[in-house]
Amino acid sequence: MSKAHSxxxxxxxxxxxxxxxxDMLVRMANQYTSSILISRGGEAVxxxxxxxxxxxxxxxxxxxxxxxxxxxxxxxxDSIEQLFLRGFDxxxxxxxxxxxxxxxxxxxxSESAESVGQTDSxxxx
Amino acid sequence: xxxxxxxxxxxxxxxxxxxxxxxxxxRIPRTLLAADEVDAEFARLREAxxxxxxxxxxxxxxxxxxxxxxxxxxFAAQLQMLHDPRLQAELRRRIREERQSAAYAVSRVLHNYxxxxxxxxxxxxxxxxxxxLDIEKQLLMCLGAVSAGxxxxxxxPVIVLSHVLTPSETANLxxxxxxxxCTETGGPGGHTAIVAKGLELPAVVGIGSxxxxxxxxxxxxxxxxxxxxxxxxxxxxxxxxxxxxxxxRSLTARLSELRDLPAETIDGTxxxxxxxIEFPHETSTCIERGADGIGLYRTEFLYLASHxxxxxxxHYQAYSRVIREMEGRPVVIRTLDLGADxxxxxxxxxxxxxxFLGLRSIRLSLRNLDLFRPQLRAILRAAIHGDVRVxxxxxxxxxxxRQARMLLNVVAEDLVDxxxxxxxxxxxxxxxxxxxxxxxxERFAPEVDFLSIGTNDLAQYTLAVDRSNENVAxxxxxxxxAVLRLIARCVEVAEQFDKPLSICGEMSSNPAxxxxxxxxxxxxxxxxxxxxxxxxKAIRSVSIDQCIEIANRVMQLEAARDVDLYLLDRLGEYxxxxxxx
Numbered sequence: 288m289s290k291a292h293s294x295x296x297x298x299x300x301x302x303x304x305x306x307x308x309x310d311m312l313v314r315m316a317n318q319y320t321s322s323i324l325i326s327r328g329g330e331a332v333x334x335x336x337x338x339x340x341x342x343x344x345x346x347x348x349x350x351x352x353x354x355x356x357x358x359x360x361x362x363x364x365d366s367i368e369q370l371f372l373r374g375f376d377x378x379x380x381x382x383x384x385x386x387x388x389x390x391x392x393x394x395x396x397s398e399s400a401e402s403v404g405q406t407d408s409x410x411x412x
Numbered sequence: 413x414x415x416x417x418x419x420x421x422x423x424x425x426x427x428x429x430x431x432x433x434x435x436x437x438x439r440i441p442r443t444l445l446a447a448d449e450v451d452a453e454f455a456r457l458r459e460a461x462x463x464x465x466x467x468x469x470x471x472x473x474x475x476x477x478x479x480x481x482x483x484x485x486x487f488a489a490q491l492q493m494l495h496d497p498r499l500q501a502e503l504r505r506r507i508r509e510e511r512q513s514a515a516y517a518v519s520r521v522l523h524n525y526x527x528x529x530x531x532x533x534x535x536x537x538x539x540x541x542x543x544x545l546d547i548e549k550q551l552l553m554c555l556g557a558v559s560a561g562x563x564x565x566x567x568x569p570v571i572v573l574s575h576v577l578t579p580s581e582t583a584n585l586x587x588x589x590x591x592x593x594c595t596e597t598g599g600p601g602g603h604t605a606i607v608a609k610g611l612e613l614p615a616v617v618g619i620g621s622x623x624x625x626x627x628x629x630x631x632x633x634x635x636x637x638x639x640x641x642x643x644x645x646x647x648x649x650x651x652x653x654x655x656x657x658x659x660x661r662s663l664t665a666r667l668s669e670l671r672d673l674p675a676e677t678i679d680g681t682x683x684x685x686x687x688x689i690e691f692p693h694e695t696s697t698c699i700e701r702g703a704d705g706i707g708l709y710r711t712e713f714l715y716l717a718s719h720x721x722x723x724x725x726x727h728y729q730a731y732s733r734v735i736r737e738m739e740g741r742p743v744v745i746r747t748l749d750l751g752a753d754x755x756x757x758x759x760x761x762x763x764x765x766x767x768f769l770g771l772r773s774i775r776l777s778l779r780n781l782d783l784f785r786p787q788l789r790a791i792l793r794a795a796i797h798g799d800v801r802v803x804x805x806x807x808x809x810x811x812x813x814r815q816a817r818m819l820l821n822v823v824a825e826d827l828v829d830x831x832x833x834x835x836x837x838x839x840x841x842x843x844x845x846x847x848x849x850x851x852x853x854e855r856f857a858p859e860v861d862f863l864s865i866g867t868n869d870l871a872q873y874t875l876a877v878d879r880s881n882e883n884v885a886x887x888x889x890x891x892x893x894a895v896l897r898l899i900a901r902c903v904e905v906a907e908q909f910d911k912p913l914s915i916c917g918e919m920s921s922n923p924a925x926x927x928x929x930x931x932x933x934x935x936x937x938x939x940x941x942x943x944x945x946x947x948x949k950a951i952r953s954v955s956i957d958q959c960i961e962i963a964n965r966v967m968q969l970e971a972a973r974d975v976d977l978y979l980l981d982r983l984g985e986y987x988x989x990x991x992x993x
Contacts (some may be wrong), residue, residue: 306489306540313492336498337489338525341540344532 291356292364300374303346306337308375313337315370321357323367334367413646416619418594419885420639421605423942424614425656426592430630430643431570432623433563440519440557442575442624445511454507457514460554464547465494486543494547499525515557522548566590571632573623582607592634594641596621599878599885606868606918607713610690612942616641618882663989667945671702675948681956683930685948686742686938688916692730695737697941702948705742705799707938708864708916709734711787712750727790735798742799744864744916744938745791746843747816748784749805751776768878773806778815788823795835803841803864808848810855817859843916845869850898857909864938865902867917871895889972890919891979896932896967903933914938923950923990924979930956931963946990953987 298304304312316323316334323334327349332339334353345351351371355364432441445453472487493499499521506517526541526548563572566589576597582604585593590613598604598617608615614636626632626643633642633653642649675685686707687698698706714722714730722730735743751772764770777784791802804816817840824836841862844850846869857863871890872879879888889895899915906913914936920926921943927950929937939947962982969975984991 303534303537305537306543307485310485310489310492333498336496337492338496338499338529338544341537341544342525342528342532344529344534344537346534346537 290360291354292360293355294353294364294368296351296353296368296371298345298347298349298351299371300377301347302377303349304340304343306341308370308377309337309340311375312340312367312370315367316363318366319355319357319359319363321355321360321363323363324354326352326354413649414625414643416622416641416643418616418619418639418641419599419882420615420636421598421617422608422611422613422615422636424592424612424636425653425660426571426614426634426636427645427650427653427657428569428571428591428632430626430628430632431563431566431572432626432628433572433574440515440552441627442516442621443513444624445507445513447511450508450511453514454504456555457503457507457518460514460551461494461500463554464550465491467550468494490543490547493544494551515552515555518548518551518555519557522551563590571634573626573632575623577604582611582613585611585613587611587613592636594619594634596623597882599880599882599888606710606940607690609918609921609940609942610688610694618885620882664945666989667949668701670945670948670952671700673702673948673952675704675951677930677951677954677956677959679955679957681930682935683951684914684936685944685951686744686914686916686936687941687944688938689734689941692733692737694941695734698944699737701941701944703741703941703944705744706734706738707742707744707914707936709743709745710749711745712748715748715750722786724786724790727787728793731790731794731800732797735794735800738798740798742801744801744803744841744914746803746805747774747787747791748777749773750783768872774804774812774816775806778812778819781819784819785823788820789827789834792820792824792827792834792836792838793832795838796833800835801839801841801862803843803862805843805866806845806869807842807856808846810852810859813842813856813859843869844902845873847874847898850901853902853905854908857905857911860911862912862914863902863906865899865913865915865917867895867899867915867919870898870917871919874898889976890917891925891928891975892972893967893970893975896928896975899929899934900932900967907933912936921947923947923987924976924983926950927954927959927982927986928962928966928975928979930954931959931961931966949990950983950987958986 300308313335324331325334325340325343326332327343327345330343331354332343334340343351353364353367357363468487468491472491502521503517506512506521507514512520522544526544529544530538530541532538563586566586569589569591571591572585572593574593574595577593577595582593592614593608594616595604596619605615605617614634616634616636616639619641630644633645633649635641635653645653675683677683684704686705687703688708688710689695689698689706690710690713695706711727714726731745751767751770771779791800794800802820804813807813820840824834827834839861841860841864842849842856843864843866844853845866849856867890868879871877871888871892874895875887875892877884877888903913913934915929915934916938920929920937921939923946926937926947930951937947962979966975966978969978
């Protein structure tokens with residue numbers, strides 16, 4: 288019997304878990320046969336479904352929990368954790384070297400404070 | 413010929429070809445498959461997925477070559493979305509088990525994903541919803557389900573049929589071509605209904621599931637007076653409605669002669685008859701129809717009709733236009749009433765289980781001062797152009813009212829300090845929409861300059877009925893005796909403290925109910941521009957004693973239905989011209 292592995296990871300790349308990192312994450316997950324769930328708060332989604340990953344809305348700094356179950360669970364959880372630690376290769380070299388994940392580009396914070404999401408007044412039926 | 417019954421929310425009749433929309437504005441009718449069509453339909457979906465996949469792969473290679481691999485990755489992510497195992501499983505389930513057409517399944521499932529992504533709190537991540545909708549569109553084009561653009565490029569008159577229309581979608585309907593609309597969902601007091609009335613578009617909502625019975629270009633009649641929708645009417649029915657249209661036009665012509673006559677009863681009791689508006693351009697209609705002022709200017713449509721969050725300057729420009737055009741007649745501006753079924757551009761309060769009991773209206777404004785302050789500043793600045801009054805919606809407690817009023821004072825001081833032209837000695841009032849406020853009205857009255865009853869919310873909160881829920885819509889009646897008792901109490905308190913009281917809910921736009929309100933002692937009504945002349949006609953046809961008699965009789969009745977039947981009877985006796993058959 289395989290045992291379930293759990294681990295907490297943090298989104299470190301400034302732009303958060305957007306389409307490209309989510310794509311990398313799914314590709315990585317698909318290399319393993321284990322079932323991989325990733326959750327934010329109480330909401331757990333399938334790590335092999337990019338659409339589900341995007342509904343998590345995991346911005347930079349978000350803590351996510353991984354739960355992996357299957358024959359190759361240990362290898363899977365290690366390589367996925369690595370992806371998060373590397374910031375999905377979207378961080379400047381010094382960010383990785385300093386291991387300073389809290390640092391934001393000066394422009395980032397003001398931009399996200401001012402821009403607002405577009406309306407989605409269309410309820411899903 | 414198929415006859416459907418829904419809830420009439422905006423009067424009038426229209427005849428024309430159907431335009432069937434899904435929630436996003438694509439033309440996807442909800443079609444179900446026969447058992448033997450399922451395999452072929454599923455194959456069609458597979459083919460469409462392959463085609464879109466090939467296209468995305470080509471885009472990826474091309475873009476990578478031109479703009480670098482990083483940019484090309486956008487299409488890699490879209491490919492990943494297209495082949496998402498959860499998505500594919502759900503599409504398979506809907507087609508194979510629920511027998512939905514591939515186009516309908518695609519549009520529903522991808523829409524749900526897009527909506528879920530749109531709800532996340534990070535704007536950058538929320539915009540990924542566009543990628544999902546992009547895939548939807550490509551699949552729908554491959555399936556041959558999307559012909560041209562949605563509502564934006566109409567070239568001939570249509571009647572819009574849809575599962576749901578949001579207030580902002582309704583507001584953006586092209587009035588040159590859209591003659592009427594009907595929806596499967598919705599209730600009588602929802603904001604979609606109010607917008608429809610504002611646009612004077614005949615509308616029927618809450619019909620229940622019917623779109624699968626209609627194809628594009630079917631002939632459709634919408635009877636907004638009686639809540640009836642007729643698909644493929646026969647010649648006799650068409651002739652009947654053509655005559656009705658003609659009668660209506662001649663009534664409108666006769667009513668327009670009333671515009672310059674005062675709103676007073678036969679015995680000369682003077683009344684104020686004002687108009688409710690949401691858009692600045694409506695002021696011209698109000699003046700044309702002789703309104704005594706604007707009794708309710710709903711400002712949140714500034715938020716709903718545009719894609720940008722309005723600035724203080726946007727507020728100021730809109731208000732100034734209305735105030736100038738009203739040439740000294742009073743303009744009552746209601747501060748932001750966002751939340752519940754009217755959302756702005758930011759996620760205000762997500763996942764509320766009970767939005768109508770949640771963070772909405774004045775509660776939301778007081779918690780988001782960055783939103784509220786620019787509006788208050790704009791109102792005080794615009795006040796130099798005319799007779800402006802401000803009122804706060806959904807006041808429940810004294811503390812809320814005092815807080816809002818204090819904020820107005822603070823904003824006025826800021827304007828003084830900054831040397832910006834403004835006027836701060838404007839009347840400040842409250843809307844009475846919550847039973848708690850009615851119960852405490854003696855305490856509110858000394859602190860306000862005027863009172864305005866919003867019957868839509870007052871009925872909803874008194875009767876414990878969600879006015880946009882079609883399942884309980886029949887319980888939602890502003891003529892319910894319980895609501896009438898609360899109104900009677902407001903009139904009494906207003907008289908005791910000598911404060912002006914008006915009614916600006918949808919209730920007063922019904923000529924029969926307007927007569928009842930006069931009999932109850934109300935002397936100021938504010939109605940949608942489309943109702944101004946009809947209500948004036950009713951007022952000018954009765955004496956105040958007749959109205960008092962009506963009110964006395966109504967207060968003996970026990971149910972909204974009895975009240976409305978009795979009122980219709982009286983209207984038929986005193987103002988038979990207004991009874992539409």
